[in-house]
Amino acid sequence: MELSWFKKGTIYQIYPRSFNDSNGDGIGDLRGIIEKLDYLQSLNVDILWLSPIFSSPNDDNGYDISDYRAIMPEFGTMEDFDDLLQKTHDKGMRLVLDLVANHCSDEHMWFEEAKKSKNNPYRDYFHWSKPSADGGPPNNWKSFFGGSAWEYDSVSGEYYLHLFTRKQPDLNWKNPKVREEMYDAMRFWLDKGVDGFRMDVIPLISKQNGYPDAPDVGFRKIIEDVYANGPRLHEYLKEMNEKVISHYDAFSLAEGVGINHENANLYIDYDRKELDMLYHFDILECVIVNGKFEESSPFDLINLKQIYKRWRDAVHEKGWLANAMGNHDFARMVSRFGDDKEYWSASAKMLLIMQATQNGTLNIYQGDEIGMTNIILESVDEVNDVQSLNFYNENLETKRYSNESALEMINKEGRDNARTPIQWNDEVNGGFSKANPWLKVNPNYKEINVAKQDNDSNSILNFYRNLLKIRKQNDVFVYGDFEELEFNNSSLYVYKKVLSDEEIIVLLNFKNVKEKVDVSEKISKTKILINNYDGLDIDGKYVHLKPYQGVILKLEK
Numbered sequence: 001m002e003l004s005w006f007k008k009g010t011i012y013q014i015y016p017r018s019f020n021d022s023n024g025d026g027i028g029d030l031r032g033i034i035e036k037l038d039y040l041q042s043l044n045v046d047i048l049w050l051s052p053i054f055s056s057p058n059d060d061n062g063y064d065i066s067d068y069r070a071i072m073p074e075f076g077t078m079e080d081f082d083d084l085l086q087k088t089h090d091k092g093m094r095l096v097l098d099l100v101a102n103h104c105s106d107e108h109m110w111f112e113e114a115k116k117s118k119n120n121p122y123r124d125y126f127h128w129s130k131p132s133a134d135g136g137p138p139n140n141w142k143s144f145f146g147g148s149a150w151e152y153d154s155v156s157g158e159y160y161l162h163l164f165t166r167k168q169p170d171l172n173w174k175n176p177k178v179r180e181e182m183y184d185a186m187r188f189w190l191d192k193g194v195d196g197f198r199m200d201v202i203p204l205i206s207k208q209n210g211y212p213d214a215p216d217v218g219f220r221k222i223i224e225d226v227y228a229n230g231p232r233l234h235e236y237l238k239e240m241n242e243k244v245i246s247h248y249d250a251f252s253l254a255e256g257v258g259i260n261h262e263n264a265n266l267y268i269d270y271d272r273k274e275l276d277m278l279y280h281f282d283i284l285e286c287v288i289v290n291g292k293f294e295e296s297s298p299f300d301l302i303n304l305k306q307i308y309k310r311w312r313d314a315v316h317e318k319g320w321l322a323n324a325m326g327n328h329d330f331a332r333m334v335s336r337f338g339d340d341k342e343y344w345s346a347s348a349k350m351l352l353i354m355q356a357t358q359n360g361t362l363n364i365y366q367g368d369e370i371g372m373t374n375i376i377l378e379s380v381d382e383v384n385d386v387q388s389l390n391f392y393n394e395n396l397e398t399k400r401y402s403n404e405s406a407l408e409m410i411n412k413e414g415r416d417n418a419r420t421p422i423q424w425n426d427e428v429n430g431g432f433s434k435a436n437p438w439l440k441v442n443p444n445y446k447e448i449n450v451a452k453q454d455n456d457s458n459s460i461l462n463f464y465r466n467l468l469k470i471r472k473q474n475d476v477f478v479y480g481d482f483e484e485l486e487f488n489n490s491s492l493y494v495y496k497k498v499l500s501d502e503e504i505i506v507l508l509n510f511k512n513v514k515e516k517v518d519v520s521e522k523i524s525k526t527k528i529l530i531n532n533y534d535g536l537d538i539d540g541k542y543v544h545l546k547p548y549q550g551v552i553l554k555l556e557k
């Protein structure tokens with residue numbers, strides 16, 4: 001097994017807009033991140049991943065890039081970036097950027113040129129198609145953010161493809177010039193010393209020939225079968241690896257939209273030399289049936305265990321996964337999978353124990369280390385996220401739900417939940433900014449903030465610090481073989497990890513009541529390595545776990 005720095009390292013995702021505002025304009029920025037590097041180092045994380053920091057009109061908060069080699073002025077300057085990179089490295093951490101290669105902004109020079117005429121040299125940088133016979137869009141493809149994926153261009157009488165918003169035209173990867181442009185942009189950052197890329201919706205870059213209609217199946221299935229995994233995808237990924245990534249000590253992390261456990265190895269099998277790792281959507285979407293703001297299913301622990309198992313079995317020794325339960329696209333982890341009220345602290349810690357002991361690179365999203373929770377937006381005027389707004393506006397027309405229900409759904413699942421400013425202290429705006437922030441601060445900042453938890457040895461924050469440190473010292477967390485115990489237990493997740501003579505046993509209670517399990521024999525020669533409560537209640541042959549209790553036991557030699 002190849003032991004690379006990115007396997008053992010913990011990734012911490014920063015959403016720069018919401019992280020820390022250094023100049024008082026209400027928007028987080030690069031200097032703001034520099035100010036917090038000591039804090040980040042104190043977390044014992046190793047790799048910082050920045051959501052897009054490039055020039056952008058911010059239709060989708062930076063995921064619509066208008067210049068791949070320029071820093072968004074709101075975030076700072078290139079000097080600020082160079083300084084951030086240098087200081088991150090000085091502290092022994094790595095920095096990775098977000099590569100949005102599937103689409104750019106409609107305000108990118110390429111698109112501005114392309115729409116001038118059918119003969120423009122940039123025309124073929126994008127996907128254009130004639131209207132269908134009735135004058136409508138060329139096919140039935142839907143955008144991820146609602147409505148048709150095609151937008152009419154009156155100048156040429158053709159439609160262009162945008163799988164996301166109409167301000168995010170999809171790039172045509174069939175065009176070798178597009179590929180070279182993207183590789184050059186990657187080299188530009190890698191030459192500066194950047195340590196890799198998280199690759200936004202990378203499975204979507206190759207489109208089906210002739211743009212055939214999608215079958216009438218759920219949206220998730222359409223993504224897998226039609227939008228992702230296109231005919232030339234792996235050729236492009238190999239080329240990207242061969243021409244760019246392989247020349248640097250840098251990794252590629254795919255956002256695994258549309259990747260399932262059956263085709264995952266095509267992306268990450270070491271021998272194929274395409275991508276280094278991926279994070280899939282099965283955990284992130286385990287309660288989502290077809291798509292966000294639609295029907296959802298209740299959380300089911302056995303289902304979660306099955307997902308982890310089938311991915312473990314599928315990629316075992318062939319490739320590597322990253323593990324995430326939250327990011328800027330989903331509601332807050334503790335609100336979705338834990339209990340953000342009575343057992344807030346215990347459940348946030350328990351969820352970390354689970355992720356830190358699963359196979360794969362641990363991926364943490366900003367704010368989860370202090371247990372930040374979902375926010376309640378009081379009216380649609382407070383909503384920022386384009387996905388949520390599109391859903392709301394579409395619903396105004398279809399009237400499928402009442403406006404109140406639509407807002408409730410946004411509050412439950414919407415992306416703004418994860419994007420509220422980081423709560424640094426109990427001062428105005430949670431210490432994020434002196435000015436009115438671009439997105440409302442969660443009013444619970446007086447109770448939940450970094451400063452308060454910094455001084456509390458029992459806090460979620462100090463639990464993260466401690467667990468991440470222990471993880472670094474115990475290779476079994478990362479490389480151990482996973483052995484499931486009590487698989488059919490729907491309240492408790494119990495497993496063992498073994499690496500030669502190192503062994504840990506993990507006991508996790510996913511219920512808000514006490515649960516018992518008979519593992520006394522197995523744990524007789526162990527000592528507690530980490531525990532989110534004081535003490536472990538062992539009575540005869542049973543171990544009793546408190547609500548959301550999580551414990552890691554280590555076999556004593």
Ligand code: TEU
Nearest residue numbers: 060063100144164200201257292328329
């Ligand atoms: O996300 C792609 C993606 O699949 C998400 O749109 C996801 O389906 C959705 O948020 C969950 O309901 C990436 C970025 O992470 C996201 O922020 C961007 O909006 C999107 O690509 C377009 O670049």
Ligand code: CA
Nearest residue numbers: 021023027029
């Ligand atoms: Ca700022």
